[in-house]
Amino acid sequence: MRTLLQDSIERLLADSVTPDLLRAAETGVWSADLWAEIEALGLPLAAVPEDLGGTGASWSDIFVVVRACGAASAPVPLPEAILANSLLATAGLTPPESGVIVFAAGSAGGPITDVPWGRHAQWLVLQDTDAGRLALHSLTGAQVVTDSNVAGEPRDTVTLASGSLMADAAISVSTDAAIRGGAMLRSAQMAGGLGRLTELSADYANERVQFGRPIGKFQAVQQQLALLATQAAAAVAAAEAAFLMAAPEADFLTTASAKAVSGEAAGKGAAIAHAVFGAIGFTHEHSLHFLTRRLWAWRAEYGSDAFWAERLGHAIAEAGDDGLWPLVTDAFAETSNP
Amino acid sequence: MNLLDQFGPPVLPSGLEPLRAAVRAFLTDWAPSYPAEKRALSWMGFDADFSRLLGTKGWLGLSIPKQYGGHDASPFERFVVSEELLAAGAPVTAHWIADRQSAPLILRHGTDAQKERYLPAICAGEMYFCIGMSEPASGSDLASVRTRADRQADGSWLLNGRKVWTTNADRCHFMIALVRTDPASERQAGLSQIIVDLTLPGVMIRPIKDLSGHEHFNEVTFDDVRLDADALIGVEGDGWAQATSELAFERSGPERFLSAMTLFRCLVGAVGPTPDARQAMEIGRLAAWLVSLRSMSISVTAQLASGEDPVWAASCVKDLGTGYEQDTVEVAMRLIDSLPPGEQAATTRRVLAIVQSMAPSFSLRGGTREILRGILARGLGVR
Numbered sequence: 016m017r018t019l020l021q022d023s024i025e026r027l028l029a030d031s032v033t034p035d036l037l038r039a040a041e042t043g044v045w046s047a048d049l050w051a052e053i054e055a056l057g058l059p060l061a062a063v064p065e066d067l068g069g070t071g072a073s074w075s076d077i078f079v080v081v082r083a084c085g086a087a088s089a090p091v092p093l094p095e096a097i098l099a100n101s102l103l104a105t106a107g108l109t110p111p112e113s114g115v116i117v118f119a120a121g122s123a124g125g126p127i128t129d130v131p132w133g134r135h136a137q138w139l140v141l142q143d144t145d146a147g148r149l150a151l152h153s154l155t156g157a158q159v160v161t162d163s164n165v166a167g168e169p170r171d172t173v174t175l176a177s178g179s180l181m182a183d184a185a186i187s188v189s190t191d192a193a194i195r196g197g198a199m200l201r202s203a204q205m206a207g208g209l210g211r212l213t214e215l216s217a218d219y220a221n222e223r224v225q226f227g228r229p230i231g232k233f234q235a236v237q238q239q240l241a242l243l244a245t246q247a248a249a250a251v252a253a254a255e256a257a258f259l260m261a262a263p264e265a266d267f268l269t270t271a272s273a274k275a276v277s278g279e280a281a282g283k284g285a286a287i288a289h290a291v292f293g294a295i296g297f298t299h300e301h302s303l304h305f306l307t308r309r310l311w312a313w314r315a316e317y318g319s320d321a322f323w324a325e326r327l328g329h330a331i332a333e334a335g336d337d338g339l340w341p342l343v344t345d346a347f348a349e350t351s352n353p
Numbered sequence: 354m355n356l357l358d359q360f361g362p363p364v365l366p367s368g369l370e371p372l373r374a375a376v377r378a379f380l381t382d383w384a385p386s387y388p389a390e391k392r393a394l395s396w397m398g399f400d401a402d403f404s405r406l407l408g409t410k411g412w413l414g415l416s417i418p419k420q421y422g423g424h425d426a427s428p429f430e431r432f433v434v435s436e437e438l439l440a441a442g443a444p445v446t447a448h449w450i451a452d453r454q455s456a457p458l459i460l461r462h463g464t465d466a467q468k469e470r471y472l473p474a475i476c477a478g479e480m481y482f483c484i485g486m487s488e489p490a491s492g493s494d495l496a497s498v499r500t501r502a503d504r505q506a507d508g509s510w511l512l513n514g515r516k517v518w519t520t521n522a523d524r525c526h527f528m529i530a531l532v533r534t535d536p537a538s539e540r541q542a543g544l545s546q547i548i549v550d551l552t553l554p555g556v557m558i559r560p561i562k563d564l565s566g567h568e569h570f571n572e573v574t575f576d577d578v579r580l581d582a583d584a585l586i587g588v589e590g591d592g593w594a595q596a597t598s599e600l601a602f603e604r605s606g607p608e609r610f611l612s613a614m615t616l617f618r619c620l621v622g623a624v625g626p627t628p629d630a631r632q633a634m635e636i637g638r639l640a641a642w643l644v645s646l647r648s649m650s651i652s653v654t655a656q657l658a659s660g661e662d663p664v665w666a667a668s669c670v671k672d673l674g675t676g677y678e679q680d681t682v683e684v685a686m687r688l689i690d691s692l693p694p695g696e697q698a699a700t701t702r703r704v705l706a707i708v709q710s711m712a713p714s715f716s717l718r719g720g721t722r723e724i725l726r727g728i729l730a731r732g733l734g735v736r
Contacts, residue, residue, distance in 0.1 A: 075362050082357065210357040217733040231735040234727070240735055241672070241726035244356060248669045252360040252652060253645035259362040268644065275641035320641075321634055328628060328637030336622030339640075340440045340614075344373070346644050347363050347651065 016072055021079040023056055028087035034302045040090030041167030045135045050091050054113055058093060062101035062263065067109050069100065078203055078258035082251075085204030085313070086211040088305045090168075092117050092132040094200040099140040102192065105263050106149040106184040114138050119173075120193040123150065126160075126174045129316075133171030134159050142186075142193040150183035164312035166305075192264050197317035199265040202254040202273035205281045208310050209247035212284055215303065216240055216291045223293075236291065243287040246280035253277055256347060268330070268346050271323040278320030281310040356733070359666045363651035366429055373433050376412065380441040389700050392442025392615040393707040396608050397569050399524060400444035401481075407438075407445075408478025413452050417460060422473035428658045432607065432651070439611040446521060446569075451475045453606070454599055455482035455529055458546070462587030462595055467548070471527075485516040485530030485549070485573065486596070493724050495531070496540045496593065500575065502532045502547050508582035510534075510547065512555075512575040520718075522571035523558050527551060531592050534585075544592035547584045554578070565710035598662070603719055605653040605667035610646040610674030612715055613681035616701070616708045617643075620685055623697040632691060635684045642677050646670065665732040672725045675716040682712045 031049045040046055053059065061077050063069020081094045092115065099118040100110040110116070114137035121127035122145045130139065139152045156176030164170050189195065217240055220231030230236050250273075257273035260266035285307040289296050296303040314320065334342045384392075391398060407413050415431040417423025424430075438445050456475045459467055474480035491497045500514025516522075516530060528549045535543030551558065555578035560568035587595045617639055624632045649670050656663040685705045692698035716722045 078362075086357070207357065213356050213733065217735050220735050231730075234723075237730035237735055238723065238726045240733055241729035244729055244733055245669050245673050247356060248360055248649065248666070249642075249645055249673055251357055252363070252649040253641070255360060255362050255652070256644065256648040259364065271637070272641040272644040275638060276645045279638075320638070324637035324641055325630055325634040326637065327640050328633030328635065331621055331636050331640045332624055332626050332628045332633060334621075335626065336618045339618055339621050343640070343643055343647065344436075347365060347648070 017076040017079055020058075020061070020072065020076055021083065024058065024080045024083045025087075027052055027056070028083055028089055032087045032089055034305070037088055037090055037302075037305050043134075043161075043169075046090050049089070050115060053091060053093055059096035059116065060100055060110060062097050063104045063110055067104050068112065069104065069110070074258045074261035074263070075255075078255060081200055081203035081258075082207035082210075082254070085207030085309070088166075088208070088309055091115075092136070094204060095131050095197075098196045098200055099138070101263055102140050102142070102149055102186075102196070103151060106186045108149070108151060108182050108184055111138055111151070116140065118142070118193055118196070120144055120191075123152065123175055123180070126172050128172045130171050130173045132169045133157075133173045134161055134169055138181075139173065139175075142190075143183075144190065147185065147190070148183050149186040151181045152179040153181055154179070164316065166308040166312040168309070168312060189264065189267075194317050195265040195267065195270050198274040198323065199254075199257045199261060199270045201313040201316055202250070202257055202270070202277040205277040205310055205313050206247070206250040206254040208306050208313070209243075209250050209277075209280055209284045212288045212306050212310070213240070213244050213247045215306075216243060216288045220291055230291075239287050239290060243284050243291075246284045246287075250277035250280040250284075260347065268327070268342065271327040271330075272346075274318055275320045275323040275327065278314040278323075281314045282320075285310045359663070359669070360649055360652045361655065363648040364655065365433075365651060366427070369429060369433050372430055373437060376434055376437040379410065380437060380443060383443070384441060387442070387444070389442075389615060389619055389704050390707060391444070393704045394444070394446075394567075394711075395442055395612045395615065396439060396445050396449050397520075397567070397711065398442070398444030399446045399521065401447045401478075401524075403444050404448040404478035404481075406478070407448070408476060413448055413478050414456055414472065414476030417456055417472055417476055421460070421468055422476035423456075424476075428654050432654050436607040436611065436647075439607050440614050442615040447481050447524065448475070448478050449608075450484055450520070450525075451480060451482040454484065454603060455527075457602065458529065458595065458599060459586065462546075464583065466583060467586065471548075480527070481521065481525040483519050483522045483525040483528045485519055485522075485528045485532075487518045488515055489517050493721055496544075498531055498533060498544065500530065500532045501536060502534050502545065502580065502584075503536065504534065505579075510580040510582070510584055512547070512549065512578040512580055514575050516573045516575075518561075518570045519573050520570050522551065522573045523560050523568070525551060528573065529586065531596050534589055534592075538590075541593040543590055544596075545589050546586045546592045546595050547580060548586050549575070549578065549580065549584065553580070563714070565707065600720075601653070601657060601662055601664050601667040603667075604671040604725075605650055605657070605663070607647070607650055609671045609719075610643065610650070610677050612675075613678040613708050613712070616685055616704050617681050619697065619701040619704045620681075620688060623692040623695075623701040624688065625693055629691070632688055635688055639677075639681060639684055642680075646674050646677055649673070665729065668720075668725045668728045668732075671719065672716075672722060672729065675722070678715045679712045682709045685709075
C-alpha cells in the first residue's frame, strides 16, 4: 500500500507542480486540475475505512503522501482533506464523496480563524470546542475574510452561513484532536520539504563553481550540507514515529516530539540552504523560496516547536524521573504492526 | 541515495516485552545500591562483577549462536537490553566493546579455534576486549597507522609500535588492533586485525588521566611482542575492510544518545512535577529529541536485522545523538539555578559536573563529528 501510494502521488506532483503553478496559486488561483486528479485517485479518502467509502490505509502508509505534498510544495489541501475525512469517519460520520474539504477547531457560532484554503473549500470539518462535537459544515454562502501565511497559502477566517450544518456527532477523541492532527501533518510536510531542500542544495553545491571548483569541494560547505541532511533525517524519523502511532487519532507523545523536532530542523535547514545558494536563492525568480517559506510557515502552524516542547515537558515532569524512561519506551508500542 | 527513505517506521517486533520487563525489574532492584554520581559515568562505568552477573542472566552475547555460549537472538533483543542498561546508568564498560564489536567480529571472521577460545568467555561476561585503533600520529587519519606485526619464519608475529586513547586497556584481557602487516604497504592496503593478549611480555600499558580525573584511556606500547600464528583475525591485508564493516553497528546504537541520560533523569526529578514554562520547554525539547533519536536508532536496527549495511544512516544517528547528549549539559546549565533547593538539586549539580567533564569526548570517540559529516556529505553525492 505504501509503495503504491508513494508512486502515484510522487508521479502526479512531479508532473503537475511547476514554479508557474506555484506562482499562480500564491496570487489566489485555485489549482483545479491538480485537485481533480487527486480526487480521481481517491487520495482525500485514504484514511477512511472501506465501509465508509475510503481506502482504509494506515497513517503509517499515508505518511508518504503527506511527505510528498511537503516536498513538492503542493498548492492544494490534500493533507488537510485526509485528516478532515478521517475525523469524520472516527466520529461515525460518512465523508462527502467529493469537494475540497478542510478542518478547523473553533465555534460554529463565531468567526473561525486559520481555516486552511477556506476560500477554495466546499466543506469544513469543525471540532467544536464549545459543544464537544464534531460537525460537517457546508461552506456554501459562508463569509470568508482572506488571509495567508508567510508562504502565501490561504489561511482564511470563515463565518458559517445559517443552515450550514450537514451532520454532527459527539466525539470521543481528545479536545485537541484537530490541532494535534494538524501538527502531525505539518511535521511530515516539513520532513518532505527538508528532504527536497537537501537534494537541491547538494545538487547546487556540485554545479556552482567558485575559486575554480564546485563549492561542494570545500569542507566548510560539505559540513553545512551534512548538517542540513541530519536535520532532514531527524524530521523524517520523528514524523514517521508520529504517523506509526496515530490510530486513528494523532498520538500526543510522538506528535509533540515530531512537531518540536521538525520545527527546529526546519529553522536550521532553511538557514543552511539559503547560505549554500547565496544571493540567487534569495531572489523570487529562483524556486528555493517556495520550499523555505513553506518550512517557516508550517513551523509556526498548529503549535510551534516551543509550544509542543512545553506541553511535552509538563507530561514528562508529571511522570517524574522514574517515569521518564518508561514514557519514552512506551512511545512506540512493541506490538505495533503497520 | 534517496535521503527520505533512509529511515523507515520505527517498528519493534512483538514479543520483546517480557525481556524488557525482566531487565527492567532486575535494574530496579539493583539501582538503590548504585548512586547517581556513579550512574553518571554511563557506559564508562566499570564493574566486572556486574558484567558477570549479566552473563549469568543470559543478557550478553545475545546475537551469538548458542554453540558458542550465545543466545541466537535478534539485533532487536540486543537493542532492548542495551537501552535498558544505558537508561539505568548501569556499569557496562567491562564487557561493552567485547559484546558489541569483538564477538561479532570473531564470529564473522574468526577460525573455529578462535570462536571456541573467545566467544563463550565473552558471553559469560568474563573476558574483556579493547580496540587498538588510534596511534600518536594517527587519529582521524586512521589509514596512516604504523604499528607493525611482522610475520616470522615459524609463522608467529612480532609486534612493535604504540596505540593510544585505548579505553580500558589496563582492565581488558585482549586488544583487537589494526596494524600494518605488509611493511611495504601504504594507507588502507596491507593492514590487518590481530588479537593481542595484553599479558604478554613486551606489552606496556600506561593509563592516561583525562580532564575529569578518570583514567579510562591508555597508551599501549608494544616492544617486540611475540604473538602466535593464530593471533591474526580474518584475512591478512583485509584489516581496513573488516574494521569499517562494523561501523554501522558501532555508530547507531543507543549508547550514541543515552550517555547523558542520568543527568536528564536527575534534572526531571529536581525540577519536580510542576515546572514553570521555561523548565517545561527545556525538558520537553530534550524529550522530543530523545524520542526521535530512538526512532532513528530503531529504524537502523531494523535495517541491520535484515542484512543491510546502513552506514550513512548510522553516521547520522551518531552525529545527531552525540550532539543531543552534549545539549543535555547545555540545558542543565540553563536550568541549574532554577531548581528548587534540596537533595535532588544537589545531586543534579554533582551529576552535571561529572557529565559536563565527559561531554567533549562524546563527539570524539568512535569517529569525530567532522569525519562523520565528511561521510554524510559524500553520501549526498557531494564530492
